Amino acid sequence: MEITVEDAGKGNNIQDFADSRYPEMAGKAIAARINDKLVDLTAALEEGRLELLTWEDERAREVYRHTASHIMAQAVMELFPGAKLGFGPAIADGFYYDFDLASSLSPEDLEAVEERMREITKRDLPIVREIWGRDDAIRFFKESGQDYKVELLADIEDAEVSIYRQGEFVDLCRGPHLTSTGRLRYFKLLNLAGAYWRGDEKRPMLQRIYGTAFYDQGELDAHIYMLSEAERRDHRRIGRELDLFSFHEEAGPGVVFYHPKGAVQREIIEGFLKEEHRKRGYDMVVTPHLFKGQLWHESGHLDYYAENMYTFEKDGVEYVVKPMNCPGHILIYRSQPRSYRDLPLKFFELGTVYRYERSGVLHGLLRVRGFTQDDAHVFCTEEQLEEQIRECLEFAFFSLRTFGFEDFEVFLSTRPEGSVGSEEQWDKATDALAKALEHLGINYQVDPGEGVFYGPKIDIKLRDAIGRLWQGPTVQADFNLPERFGITYTGADNQPHRPAMIHRVVLAGIERFYGILIEHYAGEFPMWLAPVQIILIPVADRHLPYARELEELFRAEGLRVEVDDDSQTVNMKIRKAQMQKVPLSVVVGDREVEAGTVSARDRSGHDIRGMDREQFLTAALRSVREKTLSIDWEA
């Protein structure tokens, strides 16, 4: 709600003003913006533009959750006197606070903290903003043993700082906050974790408590439901339950074993990629897994990523297990003279690479040490660069949509510290990426300094079925590696020229994408991706020949079909098929055998009995061919 304040008067605060003039807003406003400045509701009224921010406003949520973090800090201070406070911000969907405690917290402590927080909200302590001299603040926090706050204060240059006080609890904070602890309504502490002070692994490890807070019970419940959904969709669990893949302690962490059903799905994904690359004029290449170290010195990767590369020595020569495909593709480019007429030259490889990832970061399929990228390198002239980037982007969006993703966020990452190449090269590359995005009308955000050492990049993040964002495709523009490797093409002027290079992946790491896909669909894959598409269920043994006949018929059409010939009840077989998330269960008994029909049931439990088998086959095949989410029996 936006108001123009004409006569602020003296000594009025925003809350009082709002309460008297807009009683319908009573209790709803969380924070305010006055003349574009985010402030507490207790701030003094000023003339000009006043906005009352309610829960619907992102900024109000932040204030609300930030206050939740303060209340949590107060609870921790009360329960664990002597605790030192680190950072305590609001984050997406919640908040956290970092503590330095003598002993480590347990889940039971978490409950106690939450309980104490509820008590603090009941006390309904007013939250008061105070302005202190910086030196006074330093003295105060030093005396109370808050070393981290003292360190923060030392970095602040202003002569005055703001302090928030609620009861006995005092914290250095920019604010703003709720007006009192009683205004925090629904919250829940979620988990405990370690976190480095200021995110620096050389600094002390603090204990972080994560929580979430909402304005009404329904939203909190919905959020908690979302968290449980995330657990239900966990690809590690589904991978085991559906027998898709496994990891083995004996083989080492971070390397994936695809079981038959997982391998089928991987083959589908790779088949899609090969076909789509071919359509778009890419040439498929295959490069080895082992190169001499020399090549990685030349590329610069050893300078930047030596820690993450698997290297070894044989016959006095250093070797590297490839962590990337680009040098290999460059060698192919360099294997013969290239003409401007050859460009753009597009090499595509399902390239399996190995990168040493620190043990603590491994996570199912989402973060592994060995993975396969749908990697391509486009060699082109500088003039072709932008158009080629555009094509890469369109290809990426097309592919993601095909797999069922609709919602994306796009980031342009610019030159990082310590990168290679000239300013001019970086400007040209960044410019080409930005122009490509603009020509396609894609909204994007700039991520300053987040580019790769040899060039800037575009990252596409995808949103899954329950709203989570995942890192997906990336497109990088590069003038540096061509220079390092000294690759050229002969121009129309008969002179050598330096090509530009695009590094890009579409689904990126296949393992990772597969993991995302499993979570997106919660294992309930559409027909074209399902490892087993149809399960045939004979009612009794005498129906087995008919089931076999159908199996052969469907399999001949390319469908992945199985017959459940267990000596079990139909109920049990249906249950098994449901739990395996097979898209179609086909029950055949006397009626079907006699009429030559089928009775099909989908995962949602809907079934159609006595369907013509041709009609069934046509609809099933159409769903596969058109990659539809559900099956249309009528069309």
Add this chain to the structure above:
RNA sequence: GCCGGUGUAGCUCAAUGGUAGAGCAAUCGCCUUGUAAGCGGUUGGUUGGAGGUUCGAUUCCUCUCACCGGCUCCA
């Protein structure tokens, strides 16, 4: 790598210093089944690994490996 947690049958979980157990799964048999669990029998373990304390260790201690939640990192 760091902080915290966990590790018992294929899976989910019991057993607080005294003979390792249940359900499901698997397997065998009976049943011949009509849209989410038919009935009965059987099998299944170096309690992640190594060392230690103890008369005795799943249980206590040390080391180690893997996994989980984060942090840091991610070409």
